[in-house]
Amino acid sequence: MEQQNIKTILQKYRSGQVLDKEEKTILDNYYLHVANQSHNKLSDDELQINLDQITSNIIREISPRRTRKLRTLWYSSAAAILIIASVSGILYRFQSINTYDTEQQARFEAINAGSDKALLVLANGEQFKLDGNTAIASGQGDILIDGQNLNLSEKGISTASLNTLETPRGGQFKVVLSDGSEVWLNAGSQLRYPTTFTGDSREVELIGEAYFEIKHNPKKPFKVHTKDQHIQVLGTGFNISSYPNSITTTALAHGKVSVSSGASPSPAAMILAPGQQAVSNSGKLLKQNADIDRVTAWKNGLFKFKKSSVQDITAQIERWYDVQFVFRNKTIPTRQITGEIPRKVNLYDIVQILSYFDINCEIEGRTVYLDIKK
Structure with a gap:
């Protein structure tokens, strides 16, 4: 791979000519490298720097032993991996991304990402609003x-x-239970727990999604009840997703x-080892391998997708941005995307990325309509 070849592909792309799959892969790797070098808008001249390093990266990516594997990552576009780069860096570099009119852009930009917030409801109905500046703890029988x-x-x-x-749509929160166990609640979730664990077990109830880090206590097992599953642990870290209608x-x-x-x-309980997951589907409990980094990415401030359908992706975005997506084209929900998106960006950055996959978005209030680009 010579530097001149990369320049030729850049010129071909900028002139509007159609690139084949390999040329798209080369171009995407080029822009991905540059996007990781700077968060600021770059000129065309600056985009051509460091070609020696970029060339070596591209050669490694498209070597014969990896070509087949690499190409499986792309669906309808060779650029799925570009989401891994910083969103702000990507948006400057792809002239093919849809440009929204000023009014639409302003509406999207007005919808920010979620934040740390929750509502604590005591057993007597008394309520307390919590946010990222609020510290909450249980101890000595009080909160x-x-x-x-x-004083309860x-x-x-x-x-x-x-x-x-x-936690409402657009909210997340972490709580430390009386035994020192930690629970991170994702958006649109609910955790019911006692101020102090009594008896010979520690039991909580979950609706929605949460990540648990449980303090080890073999004499008092920790139990989580959801609509479809009963989970029992002695001391471990695990993620549960149990939203209604999912x-x-x-x-x-x-x-x-x-x-x-x-x-x-149940006597027929399923034992999981690290890297495995139990899935309830149509009344059956199935054991599968799990991508733990992807499953727990939300706790670490990321959306992480691996051949995820747009239907699943928008369900996560709906909860975090408190919006609703409507599909105007029936082929959109099954499209697949691989990559990462920071959960802190505003909604305009999200729809710009969807636009790269030939999906056009329009917003009215908090409803986003998705259609195929004309």
């Missing part, structure tokens, strides 16, 4: 919110009564868990 002690006995609440922590999935990051079909334990 502390920003250092203020909520004075409120007539038993410490074994269940509190409800709710399949329930428990993926194990480390340790060991026992998963039963239904909300109560």
Whole structure:
């Protein structure tokens, strides 16, 4: 691969000529490299720097032993991997991305990503709004919110009564339970838990999605109840996704868990090892391999997709940005995308990426309509 070949492909692309699959792969790797070097808009001259390093990267990417593997990553466009680069860097570099009129762009940009926020509801119905600046902890039979002690006995609440922590669409929150276990709640989720764990087990109820890091206590197993699964652990890290009208999935990051079909334990419980997941589908419990990095990416501030359908991707975006997607073309939901998107970008950055896959977006209020580009 010579530097002049890359320049020729750049000139061909800028002149509007159609590139074949290999040329697209070369071009995408070129822009991906440059996007990782700077977050600022670059001139055409600056885009041609460091060709020696870029050339070596491209040769490695399209070598014979990797060509077949690499090409499987692309669907309808060779640029799926570009999402891995910073969104701000990518958007400057692809003139083929759809340009929205000023009004549409402003509407998209006005919708920001979600943030740390939740609502704590005590057993007596008393409510407390929480945000990223709010510290909440359970201890000595009471709840502390920003250092203020909520004396539950004075409120007539038993410490074994269940509190409800709710994250709205566009919200997420982390809570530390009385035993020191940590729970991260994703958007549109609900966790019911006691202020103090009593008896011979620690039990909580989950609707939605959460990641758990459980303190080891073999004498008091930790149990999670969802609509489709009962999960029992001694000390481990795992992710549960159990939204209404969706399949329930428990993926194990480390340790060991026992998963039963239904909300109560079963003699036919399934034991998971790290890197495995239990999936409830049509009343059956299936064991599968899991991509833990992808499953838990939301906790680390990322959307991470691997041959994910647009239907699944937009479901995640809906919860995080508190919007609704409507498909005007029936082929869009099944399209697949691979890559990563930071969860902190605004909605305009998201639709710009979708535009690269020939998907046009229009927004009215908080409803986004998706159609194939004309």
